[in-house]
Amino acid sequence: MRRTISLALAGALALVLSAALLTRSRAADPVHPAAPSRNGNMMVTLCDGETSAEIPGVHEGERPTREQAADVARRLMDEWRRKNPGASWDDAVQVAQAVRPGETIPPERVPPPSPGVKPAPREGAAEGAHEAGETQQRGGGATAGGAGGLPAAPQGDVQSGHTYGAFSERDERIWAAETDKFVKQGHAIFHDATAVGSANAVSCDMCHPDASNTHPETYPKFQVQLGRVALLRDMINWCIQNPTRGRPLPDDDPKLKAIEAYILAQRKGTPLEYGKH
């Protein structure tokens, strides 16, 4: 009996592995074969596919120490920089490597100059928020302080030195524009009987101007008329089926997601009160 189980397990494992291999081969990740070390040391290749370095004293299949790994990474980067003297880093890394007020930069940390890239001044973000706040319009997309309105940058001594979160004002603008685009798609569908699949020319905005009275902040809640707990999307689909006599959208339908995005964007700043009646 036990033998059968382990056989079955082995079979299952083999299946999973082969599936994983298949997935890998389908994805066609880049392969960077490095020439083997003459000394039998572990070889590491940089993502440029050309630059290689070995880790002295560590053989293939062994585990380098943290210090050894950091050392080989540093050597690889130095080599890359030597080969690419004109290359520049993203704004993000410049911000991450920016010097704190009063700190002196060790010479090895001075990044190579980046032609054509203006370092991101954090005050700029605050200006941007002001502009976005003034030009915002109801119903057209994001409301005040929505994706278009960037948060003010913190003033004074600010934690730094890591790449996560070290993005520029330009990055934030791109993200805000992408988010607003999604919300605007929802706005268009919300105001278009055909797009929502209405069979009687009724569109969402006819009862819900500016998505009013959709109260997304109250979901999930027990929807008495349905006799069960409903999410906002359940009610969107209920409206599509009943007042507009359309067909409900699948949960992963981009239209449903866009409608949700538009509705939520209109209620920014409203406290969440799930279950509220």
Add this chain to the structure above:
Amino acid sequence: MSKRESIETRHYAERDAFFAGLRRLSRRSFLKVAGLSAGVAAAKSLFPPHGFQLVDVADAADRPFTFAYISDTHLYPRRVNDRFVRAILKAVDDVNNLDPQPDFVLFGGDLAQLGQKEELELGAQILKAVKAPIHMMVGEHDWFLDMGDHWRQLFGPEQYSFDHKGVHFVTIMSVQEKDFWTARGMTPMERMKTVAGLDNGVQSRFEVGDAGREWLKNDLAKVDKATPLVVFSHSPLYKYYRPWNFWTEDADEVQAILQPFQNVTVIHGHTHQLLTNRIGNIHFHGMLSTAWPWPYAPEGLPKLTIQMNRADPFDQFDGCGDGTVDVIESGLVNALYNLWDRNPVTVKASYVSSGTQDRPPQTKLGSY
């Protein structure tokens, strides 16, 4: 008479009673027949009964009296949408079943959804079933496809006045808009659909306009300031919420024309909700829609308004309805909101004047 009988059945029953009554006329039955004849005359036509009545019931000081309203039916062609057709038919049944019958029925505008001939004619056809005489008002949904051409053909001028039992009634066209379409090269239907969207920022704001206000001034010039005045307008003649055009841009100028009159009431459509306001001596009452209720705007709601409970989306008729307006001794009005599938709510002149007396029942389910 059973309320379940069709309009036609009741029409023919009344007609038979009328002719039977003529054959055996006593003093008592004469009065009865005279009343019925008014109903018969009204049922035949949209116009007020005149010569073919046995007696003239119009008496200059004969207050109080009642009129009813149906408003904001937003009809699409029947094959596109029968939901809104069902709703206007329900309202027509309501006003035809009023006993006693109202002196007349006001139609509050937005008969059509997109101003198309088929929509307007469908509405005209349905409203012919109303027994009482009808006074028509135009809404922006009737207007902006052909700038009112077909509506005027069907129903006559968009601004007019009449006197009834000592009250001067004025219907004004308050949903004019400054030209936003020519510069944008819009087709008539694009213009119509832009105006039809409540939260569409492209369109202009509603206004009575210079010509309309001039007409109003001239019309009121001959009216004594003590004569009660009732004004019908589609948009509220005040500034409630601009982004949704719950608004008349030149409301202040219009109010200035109305202020010299001692008792003024404005009955308006467009807002699809129980709505109450008073500015100086002018009382304002919003009308219900038969098609759908609108949420209260996020700001600007008049203090006097006691919100109607928010509507149950699972009930087509909830938050919709029609209503009656009782013109009382003073010439002011008590407005009854006949909310379908709910208890009716009356907003009395005494409440609007005082803000405290005869307060309508409190809201249980307010806006989110």
